[in-house]
Amino acid sequence: MFAASKTAIIRAGVGLCRAGGGRRLIKLLVTGASSQVGSALCARALTEGMSVVWFDDDILNGLDARVIETAISRHQPSYVINTASYSVVDKAQTNPQDCYRDNHDVAQVLAQSCHALSLPLLHLSTDYVFSGDQQQPYKEDAKTNPVNHFGSAKLAAENVIRDQCAAHIILRVGWIFSAQGNNFVLRTLRQLQHQSDVKAVADQYGCPTYANDVARVLIAIIKQLSCGIEVWGTYHYSGAEVATWKGFAEAILAAAKTHGATQADMIESVNSEAWPTTAPRPAYSVLDCSKLLATFGIRQRPWRSGLVKVIAQVFKQSK
Numbered sequence: 001m002f003a004a005s006k007t008a009i010i011r012a013g014v015g016l017c018r019a020g021g022g023r024r025l026i027k028l029l030v031t032g033a034s035s036q037v038g039s040a041l042c043a044r045a046l047t048e049g050m051s052v053v054w055f056d057d058d059i060l061n062g063l064d065a066r067v068i069e070t071a072i073s074r075h076q077p078s079y080v081i082n083t084a085s086y087s088v089v090d091k092a093q094t095n096p097q098d099c100y101r102d103n104h105d106v107a108q109v110l111a112q113s114c115h116a117l118s119l120p121l122l123h124l125s126t127d128y129v130f131s132g133d134q135q136q137p138y139k140e141d142a143k144t145n146p147v148n149h150f151g152s153a154k155l156a157a158e159n160v161i162r163d164q165c166a167a168h169i170i171l172r173v174g175w176i177f178s179a180q181g182n183n184f185v186l187r188t189l190r191q192l193q194h195q196s197d198v199k200a201v202a203d204q205y206g207c208p209t210y211a212n213d214v215a216r217v218l219i220a221i222i223k224q225l226s227c228g229i230e231v232w233g234t235y236h237y238s239g240a241e242v243a244t245w246k247g248f249a250e251a252i253l254a255a256a257k258t259h260g261a262t263q264a265d266m267i268e269s270v271n272s273e274a275w276p277t278t279a280p281r282p283a284y285s286v287l288d289c290s291k292l293l294a295t296f297g298i299r300q301r302p303w304r305s306g307l308v309k310v311i312a313q314v315f316k317q318s319k
Helices: 036-047 057-062 065-075 089-094 096-116 149-164 184-194 211-226 245-257 290-296 303-318
Strands: 009-013 017-019 022-024 027-031 051-055 079-082 121-126 168-173 175-177 198-201 208-210 233-237 267-270
Touching (some): 027 036, 027 065, 079 096, 089 149, 096 121, 096 149, 121 211, 175 303, 184 245, 208 211, 211 233, 211 303, 245 303
Parallel strands (some): 027 079
Antiparallel strands (some): 017 022
């Protein structure tokens, strides 16, 4: 369940941005504004001169279509961006009903509301909609076959959006990391600082993805949509360069060493069988991002540069 709080709208910032050759206000309504991507998106949108409002989570918790539609209508956004998600993969495996509710049911109500109000809906999804059985990057039209409840709930959310809101962008992303929240970078950093033996899985492949880069991509898409380019559908974005969790952990270790001593000097390699988790993971969830480049001209950025920024921010905050 999303955490409840007292007010329906937390904050609004107002500005103007250029679109279609003239000055036009772009107003975003963001759900999941406290998430890794949500917070990065709100911050970036404000610096771009856009107006931003976001739902308090108790609005979504209610799943009342009339309340949500009324709240959206009152603020008259140009776009609704859903970054809210039940994304703790192992917890989702033991709480599938909550996961399905917070991923599928919320997406359904938002899709219905956006359709009724003739508003575009941008929705974040995941590489975990794929099984991981193939050994080449997944394109948007590749067969989906999730191996855990989280992936199944996210796929169900995608399908209900496609069915109920024609004007939509579904953006599947890779392994999200930032300087906040519960993510692999922060968990690994804590281990490196307090343990001499740190292990990471070496037989699962994907693409680490900096949350700020996802925010950049969403803003770039919105700007082009605001110019009248209506290319609705599903797209992929991840950081450039394939990695295993072990390779990702080694990059975290190297970056951390530049800021001070760590207890661990190396990352020990383990395979998935020796590292059991509550929820299975796809062995290969690399995304092909060529459609995003061909349609919007948006290129992938190296996740390593984002990682350096995150590590520096974490160490700065800890001083």
